[in-house]
Amino acid sequence: MDCDWPLLGPLRWLHYVNKQVKVRTGKGDEHSGWLLSVDPVSASAVLLTFSETAASVRVVMGHAVKEVEVLREADEVTAERLRAALLPPSPPSLDPEELRRRRGGVRRWLQENRVPVEEQGEQLTVAGVLTITAPYTAEDCSSSNQIILDRIQRLIRTQN
Known part of the structure; x- marks a missing residue:
């Protein structure tokens, strides 16, 4: 046409x-x-x-x-x-035990690095301003504070 x-x-x-x-x-x-x-x-x-x-x-x-x-x-x-085509790939399905292990590993890693973190049900809360949801990778962090978000994501990436 x-x-x-x-x-x-x-x-x-x-x-x-x-x-x-x-x-x-x-x-x-x-x-x-x-x-x-x-x-x-x-x-x-x-x-x-x-x-x-x-x-x-x-x-x-x-x-x-x-x-x-x-x-x-x-x-x-x-x-x-x-x-x-443009949707993010779906995360691999993890069993509840693997998710619990990952959540605990991230919590311990943050605590070892002197980051205040609390478990609130299935998610982790960092200093009351950042949340980490399953499967507990750097991409699963969310916060309105960009500086804290960046620092925690970098810290989680160094864990591996």
């Missing part, structure tokens, strides 16, 4: 989402992939391509888009891959 892409608007862009498309730019470049999303402010197209082992994302700036051609619709398997 030869179009003025940025002027189409979100309702028209939705007709292209989850479809394999070929995007041509004003410079004559062509980019193919599955249209994952369109930024509503810049009209930039987010294209996803799959290989056997990975996926790659390309963003085509909205002002550069001159033509969008639909190549095919997504089947059920492809639609599911598109939905899951």
Whole structure:
């Protein structure tokens, strides 16, 4: 479809989402992939391509888009891959005993490093301003205080 892409608007862009498309730019470049999303402010197209082992994302700036051609619709398997493409991998399921052991190990490590930590049910609380939830890794820390968050995450990473 030869179009003025940025002027189409979100309702028209939705007709292209989850479809394999070929995007041509004003410079004559062509980019193919599955249209994952369109930024509503810049009209930039987010294209996803799959290989056997990975996926790659390309963003085509909205002002550069001159033509969008639909190549095919997504089947059920492809639609599911598109939905899951940018989600973080699900954490491995750990049994309650392993979680208890990890929680205790992190608590002891923090205490050995003179960090005030308390167990509150299934989570750890550090100095009343940071919480650590299962599976008790640096990525499972949350706090509104960025300095404390960074320091505790670095400390937990050194534990391993």
